[in-house]
Structure formats: C-alpha cells, structure tokens
C-alpha cells in the first residue's frame with residue numbers, strides 16, 4: 001500500500017509540475033471499481049503529451065524537463081510498482097488539453113480473501 005501511495009503521489013506531482021508551467025489549471029482524480037478492477041485516473045488540464053512521446057513516458061530516464069529538473073525516473077518507478085501489483089497503467093491526452101494517467105489494479109476476488117494463518121497442530125500425543 002505504501003508503494004501504491006508513492007506511485008499516485010508521483011502522478012499528482014507530475015500534474016502539478018506541468019500546471020505550474022501553464023500558470024495553473026485543474027487536476028481531476030477519479031476512482032471507480034469496474035469488472036474486478038480498481039481504476040484510478042489522474043487527469044490534468046496542462047499541456048498534454050506529444051503523440052510521439054506517449055509510448056516513451058514510462059521509460060527510465062525519459063524526461064522533457066530542463067537539465068537538472070527531472071531525472072525521468074518518476075513514471076518508470078510508477079510502472080514498476082503498478083505491474084508488481086498485477087496492475088496496468090496508461091497515458092493518454094484528454095479533452096481538457098492535458099494528460100490523463102489511468103491506473104488499474106485487480107481487486108481481490110469477492111467472497112472474502114482466505115486467511116493464510118498457519119493451521120494449529122492438533123497436538124495429539126503418540127500412542128493416544
């Protein structure tokens with residue numbers, strides 16, 4: 001959970017950074033549960049992502065920020081965390097003129113998760 005929090009924080013910080021460049025705007029965060037997936041999207045009204053960069057933003061060290069301002073690791077770390085949770089993440093442009101990052105994490109199967117506490121040994125002594 002701690003890692004997922006870090007991943008979402010990264011997405012929000014990216015949105016906040018792009019909005020600062022654009023002198024303001026909106027960040028819209030939405031959550032929903034759909035077909036066994038928890039879906040969270042972070043959308044901003046910033047400048048969006050050029051089409052040719054859309055498939056590169058999750059690569060380590062890909063950054064369009066000025067030298068010394070971004071390492072280009074934020075989204076690759078997000079990608080690693082989300083896929084470690086059997087999830088998926090994608091980037092696209094939105095109607096607000098900005099970018100939307102959507103994270104989808106599989107929900108635990110309904111009907112309750114099985115507890116994995118070890119079974120108690122039935123301590124029957126030898127010969128009983």
Ligand SMILES: Nc1ncnc2c1ncn2[C@@H]1O[C@H](COP(=O)(O)OP(=O)(O)OP(=O)(O)O)[C@@H](O)[C@H]1O
Nearest residue numbers: 014015048057063064065070071072073074075099
């Ligand atoms: N919300 C966004 N709107 C537009 N472009 C974005 C957005 N989020 C990420 N990007 C693009 O993806 C690139 C990679 O993002 P990433 O978070 O991996 O690195 P970074 O923000 O440049 O540096 P840092 O390692 O400090 O996070 C950014 O440089 C930017 O070009």
Ligand SMILES: [Mg+2]
Nearest residue numbers: 014070074075
């Ligand atoms: Mg970043």
